[in-house]
Amino acid sequence: MYGLVNKAIRDRLIERHGEEAWYRIRDRAGIEQDVFLFNEGYPDEITYALVAATSAELDLPADEVLRDFGEFWALDIAHGPFGALVTACGSTLGDFLRHLPAMHTRTAMIFPDLDPPRFECDVLAEGSARLHYHTPRTGLTHFIIGLVHGMAKYFQTACEVTVVERKDAGADHDVFEVSWAPSA
Structure with missing residues (x-):
């Protein structure tokens, strides 16, 4: 997926839960990147890992996380x-x-x-x-x-x-x- 999706995920997490939550979720997902370039392609696995880590960290169903990210994006x-x-x-x-x-x-x-x-x-x-x-x-x-x-x-x-x-x-x-x- 293009970085603009992952960037929106990052921005949404920081907006709603703060920068510390972003770093915890990013680490839980096993992702080292902190910045995503909107016009660069990234493996889909990064996006899926961010959704799974957000779901686990915030104790929310993945479907709810995806709906929120979709609306924000x-x-x-x-x-x-x-x-x-x-x-x-x-x-x-x-x-x-x-x-x-x-x-x-x-x-x-x-x-x-x-x-x-x-x-x-x-x-x-x-x-x-x-x-x-x-x-x-x-x-x-x-x-x-x-x-x-x-x-x-x-x-x-x-x-x-x-x-x-x-x-x-x-x-x-x-x-x-x-x-x-x-x-x-």
């Missing part, structure tokens, strides 16, 4: 230097979800070695969509739930996310049903 990206990519996808949560597949095409221009996940969005009705998440990775279902909730917060829209299919439960990919209050 989405807001960090949306309010940070990649905000233009988010706003290019639209001004509502529905627009963003419909245009999310194109966002990774744009992202590939910034990160040429990126092997991004692939999203598909099927609009079910006004205020409802089915989001398909294709990736070779497993175990990130709750990260995507957090990401969608983070984007809903960014667009100041309440939403519900329901898992319809899970890759780690034998499905080909993760599928989510997302519902929100339609725009007036």
Whole structure:
């Protein structure tokens, strides 16, 4: 995964639990790095180790840790230097979800070695969509739930996310049903 994910994990831990907690979690994960370069690739094992160590250190389920990291990461990206990519996808949560597949095409221009996940969005009705998440990775279902909730917060829209299919439960990919209050 690119360093921007691991950097967001580090930043979230420091923001919520302080620098000492970050160092304990980093050491528990067996990671020596203290800084992650946002545009550099890192082995996925680093991210998974950070999630597992955070779960153990804070006595929280890994799914809860992943949701929190996903939400924080989405807001960090949306309010940070990649905000233009988010706003290019639209001004509502529905627009963003419909245009999310194109966002990774744009992202590939910034990160040429990126092997991004692939999203598909099927609009079910006004205020409802089915989001398909294709990736070779497993175990990130709750990260995507957090990401969608983070984007809903960014667009100041309440939403519900329901898992319809899970890759780690034998499905080909993760599928989510997302519902929100339609725009007036």
